[in-house]
Amino acid sequence: MKIIIIGLGNFGLALALNLTETGNEVIGVDRQMEKVNLVKDQLAHVVCMDATNELAYQALPTKQADLTVVAIGENEGAAIITTAIVKKLCAGKVISRSLSPIHDTVLQAMGIDFIVHPEQEAAQKLTYKINLKNVIDNYKIDEHYSITEIKTPESFVGKTIGELNIRLNHHVNVITLLRIREKINFIGAPAKVKVIGVPTTNTRIEKDDIMVVFGLNEKIADLNNKK
Template structure:
């Protein structure tokens, strides 16, 4: 995938290196030349520019980008403006770093549904989410087994857990299901949250937008994580 990362601080740089190591074409952007020079030989491209200046984006392949990550960590205003410009100029999937609860609210109001808190989420973990398109989150038990949140494949929608028979067909165990629930926050902005439905039974029907929490071998989770 072609990925542009805006902000080459500790988090942005770690993510750029991790994504490059897993085979992605990564462009790193920062307004400080020393950071650009530090990583220029380690990723596909690195560019020094002011991401709050819309005209500067003419130097970037923003319209051909699959994912844009706003990893700016020092200036909340710059991060918000950068996110807004990317949304205006590109159809890329936007992943934005949040620096505060109010930043969360602003990003949600802008329609950003992939918000990152680096102090809670390592760059390696985010790399796994990006590379495996249907994996929402992942907790490694050991070198062989993990518990993962997986977006349900389209083929599962409308079927019951018994009909899918994940244990037999995919060698995975379903722990629970997360389902979307609309809520309105204190300033009247409607947001979507994922809530646990409890312990599923064989008669539990899969709905569009559901996320399955499964346990199993890492390679089996990866196989399902790359299903359409």
Template sequence: MKIIIFGLGNFGMSLALSLTETGNEVIGVDKDLTKVDLVKDKIAHSVCMDSTNELGYQALPVKQADMIVVAIGENEGAAIITTAIIKKLSNAKVISRSLSPIHDTVLQAMGIVSIVHPEQEAAEKLTNKINLKNIVDNFKIDAKYSISEIKTPPAFVGKSIIDLDIRAKYKLNIITILRKKEKTNLIGNTTSIMEVIGIPAADTIIEKNDILVVFGTNDNISKICENHD
């Protein structure tokens, strides 16, 4: 996809690099030349401009973009003005970072459906890791449901998925399993990597260091984590 990112702070720059690494054509925009220079050789293109100046958009392919991300995190006014100009000039999908509840309201009034809160989402993820010590990672679907990566409880090791009957006992679905594998590189060094084993069959045996990727309610995920104790 062709993606334009406005704002190359920590969030915007990390997003630009990650999207580039996964095969997207990314154009990064920021009014700070230092930030633009930092990514100019790492993404498809970078532009130094004030995104609140509508005339500057003539240099950007906003009409050809598949997605535009407003990642500005230091100036709420600039973020709102930038979003308004983009909505006027482009039909691309817009994802906008919000800095406050009022910012949320303004974005919703503009018709922005995809609103992100990077700091809040990072804090919630860290909170889950702290509160549930056996969770490796967690993706919140909504207030009730999550997809979580959890360490395999000792009681599960050596048993098959059908024997454990996790759906009936915990009301959770195992989506997949991450399993540690030894990999040798071209110069002969061996490293450990986590591989996805795909959709696990009913007779799949759970191994000691497996990471189970499960879907269900937050309460039920908490209960299976307590099975470690």
């Protein structure tokens, strides 16, 4: 996809790099030249501009973009103005970061396709990880069900999915296994890359595998506590 990300702070930058790594053509936008210079060699294109100035959008392929993300996080007024301009000019879907409940209301009134709350969502995930010490990551489906990454119990290592019969014995579904390999990221630091395998009954679990499971939260918690 061709994606425009406006605002290259911590959230916007991480999103831009992750989307680029997963095969998307990302155009990054920020009003600060130092942020633009930081990623000019990592993204398909970068633009330094004031996103609250409608005339500046002539430098962006607004009609060709499949998705535009307003990731501005330090100025609620600028974020709202930018979102209004993006909604007017961009042909594709629009995702906007919200900074407050009032901001939510304004974005909903604009008809924004998807509203994100990165700090709140990160805090919820961190809370879950702290409460369940072996949890790597978690995606909440609703109040009762989640998709969760957990460290494989030691007693599972060396056994197959079929031998463990996890669905019957633990009442959760194993969606996939993640095996970790090391590579060097764009700033020269080691980064962990998840190599995904689709498990069958014959898939054998290895040491340090991460299990991605779906089920009731209490059942996932029970499995997470297994040695």
